[in-house]
């Protein structure tokens with residue numbers, strides 16, 4: 440993305456608000472936990488809330504590029520990394536709750552669960568795939584990895600698919616809520632694939648690229 444001071448300033452101004460909004464569900468959960476105002480099964484509440492917030496941030500992160508294209512608000516791109524990291528943060532909290540309270544810190548039990556329960560297997564795969572994205576999310580690594588970074592970060596789509604599979608698999612009766620998230624995901628995926636194929640049809644040939652010395656794709 441071509442950066443200009445207006446984009447940077449707008450993103451810089453809005454970031455504290457996004458941090459406050461993103462941390463509010465976490466703060467509320469801690470408050471309810473300490474105050475004993477969670478439901479009849481607090482561990483289930485904590486697991487479900489952290490899981491759903493992780494999925495919401497994942498979808499918000501995926502929505503940034505289509506939103507930027509639709510609105511022309513280029514500074515939105517600067518919020519993408521932050522939203523992705525919050526998806527990872529809530530995913531980690533989700534796992535910590537499960538590991539700490541559900542499995543009583545018993546690693547062998549966790550491994551058995553991952554091997555034996557398919558919905559846990561796909562959840563673990565999703566979280567595992569989020570790790571390299573979080574680790575390489577810094578600007579320095581993005582610059583260093585260039586095109587490989589873009590390829591690596593497309594993993595966010597298979598991750599989204601795995602999380603939805605996890606959600607559908609664990610749902611026993613009412614599929615309406617996971618279905619709403621699945622529709623949003625499919626829409627975002629469709630927009631992404633559409634813009635990728637449009638960009639490919641406009642892309643310069645190898646020879647033109649060599650001639651123009653176009654390297655990498657900073658606008659991803």
Ligand code: HEM
Nearest residue numbers: 486487490491493494530534537562563565566602606609
């Ligand atoms: C090792 C990784 C993971 C484990 C062990 C795990 C485990 C669980 C468990 C035990 C539940 C509750 C099941 C129930 O109440 O019947 C759950 C629900 C859920 N998890 Fe995970 N999960 C993992 C990864 C993830 C990730 C990475 C995400 C999102 C990015 C996610 C999103 C969700 C969602 C959306 C729900 C349902 C929430 C609801 O019912 O409102 N999970 N997970």
